[in-house]
Amino acid sequence: MNKRIRSKFFEYFWRNIFLIMATVSIVSVVGIGLFVFVNGSTPFYQPSMANPIVVFDGFTESNKVIYDGKQITKMNDQINTDDGEHTIQYTDAEGNIQTVQFVIDPTQTDTSKVVEFLEYPDDSKVDNSVRYSATLTLAGSTTLSPKEISVVAPEPPYSILSFLFGQEWRPDSMKLYGILPMIISSILVTICALLIGVPIGVLTGVYLAELAPPRVARVLRPLTELLAGIPSVVFGFIGLMVIVPFIQNTFQIATGTSALAASIVLGIMILPTVISMTETSLRAVPSFYKEGSLALGATQIQTIFKVQIRAAKSGILTGIVLGIGRAMGETMAVILVAGNSPQIPGSILDSVRTLTATIALEMGYASGRHSEMLFAIGIVLFVFIFILNVVVLAINKREAK
Numbered sequence: 001m002n003k004r005i006r007s008k009f010f011e012y013f014w015r016n017i018f019l020i021m022a023t024v025s026i027v028s029v030v031g032i033g034l035f036v037f038v039n040g041s042t043p044f045y046q047p048s049m050a051n052p053i054v055v056f057d058g059f060t061e062s063n064k065v066i067y068d069g070k071q072i073t074k075m076n077d078q079i080n081t082d083d084g085e086h087t088i089q090y091t092d093a094e095g096n097i098q099t100v101q102f103v104i105d106p107t108q109t110d111t112s113k114v115v116e117f118l119e120y121p122d123d124s125k126v127d128n129s130v131r132y133s134a135t136l137t138l139a140g141s142t143t144l145s146p147k148e149i150s151v152v153a154p155e156p157p158y159s160i161l162s163f164l165f166g167q168e169w170r171p172d173s174m175k176l177y178g179i180l181p182m183i184i185s186s187i188l189v190t191i192c193a194l195l196i197g198v199p200i201g202v203l204t205g206v207y208l209a210e211l212a213p214p215r216v217a218r219v220l221r222p223l224t225e226l227l228a229g230i231p232s233v234v235f236g237f238i239g240l241m242v243i244v245p246f247i248q249n250t251f252q253i254a255t256g257t258s259a260l261a262a263s264i265v266l267g268i269m270i271l272p273t274v275i276s277m278t279e280t281s282l283r284a285v286p287s288f289y290k291e292g293s294l295a296l297g298a299t300q301i302q303t304i305f306k307v308q309i310r311a312a313k314s315g316i317l318t319g320i321v322l323g324i325g326r327a328m329g330e331t332m333a334v335i336l337v338a339g340n341s342p343q344i345p346g347s348i349l350d351s352v353r354t355l356t357a358t359i360a361l362e363m364g365y366a367s368g369r370h371s372e373m374l375f376a377i378g379i380v381l382f383v384f385i386f387i388l389n390v391v392v393l394a395i396n397k398r399e400a401k
Contacts, residue, residue, distance in 0.1 A: 083153075262333075340353045
């Protein structure tokens with residue numbers, strides 16, 4: 001009796017543990033996806049902020065700042081305001097009352113004039129180089145203790161087409177968020193990495209599965225598995241120290257950081273995935289396929305190419321697709337060797353920046369609309385990965401028929 005109770009308890013316990021772990025996994029994936037989607041879709045249907053803001057920098061209570069008739073006591077706070085004309089009065093170091101006027105007009109087609117200072121003290125300087133904002137540095141300010149009035153207007157919703165097909169990524173000043181150069185660079189680097197890594201990986205997998213002597217296979221197999229465990233930053237460092245100078249000297253160019261360098265590094269990084277999947281798929285092919293082919297007079301090489309690879313193509317293609325996902329999602333190694341220029345590459349020797357590199361390089365300091373656009377890039381990557389998963393499922397379904 002006690003044994004039956006223990007058995008049922010054990011069964012009940014582990015069944016619920018499996019259920020809890022599966023629930024945690026599903027909730028984690030869905031939660032991350034929703035978080036990225038909500039933050040990444042926001043800039044396409046609403047402004048970057050609810051209201052314009054005014055910021056006083058370098059002012060103290062002795063300046064007696066009055067904004068639209070109300071005295072400001074907390075100088076470090078952002079003050080929410082509205083569109084239209086506004087007046088600021090303050091007391092300067094000599095005790096004189098100075099007046100500043102500005103207007104916020106979101107209907108302006110020239111985005112550098114959405115915020116415009118109309119009246120301000122002589123010798124003050126206006127900086128409107130950043131779109132949808134302007135900064136006034138007041139007369140008498142020094143570089144050590146400047147007095148500045150900054151006005152920032154909301155950026156309107158951004159066009160999805162401009163985001164996907166725009167050719168300029170200048171988020172800081174011009175507020176341009178076109179990612180077409182990064183999309184093309186990511187696809188270019190991935191395709192070139194496949195051209196390098198897939199033939200080497202597939203042929204190595206075939207050798208380990210069918211041709212290598214047992215002693216050689218016992219040595220090579222752990223080495224390929226070890227290759228999978230090397231951190232990506234190490235691959236990037238080796239690429240920076242070896243591959244980049246080699247490309248620079250071979251092609252006599254100013255710098256070797258390029259799409260080619262990134263492709264070579266990624267081609268090496270996807271080798272363990274392709275090799276492992278190829279070898280496993282070939283070993284899963286029933287032995288009578290090989291025996292039947294050899295019995296009909298085919299050579300071993302003919303049997304490998306005509307029978308075994310064809311029978312294992314589902315698993316091999318799955319490994320290739322997983323390699324694409326690895327190449328598309330790699331970040332650190334690409335940052336070190338690609339050059340990171342957000343431009344459409346004219347050749348494989350040009351400096352490029354991938355989608356993942358853009359997120360990694362800029363997320364640390366991005367804020368507001370800029371940060372939201374990086375989440376939008378994350379959505380684009382999700383779409384690429386989703387398409388890859390659909391391809392894998394379609395391949396497996398087709399081969400299962």
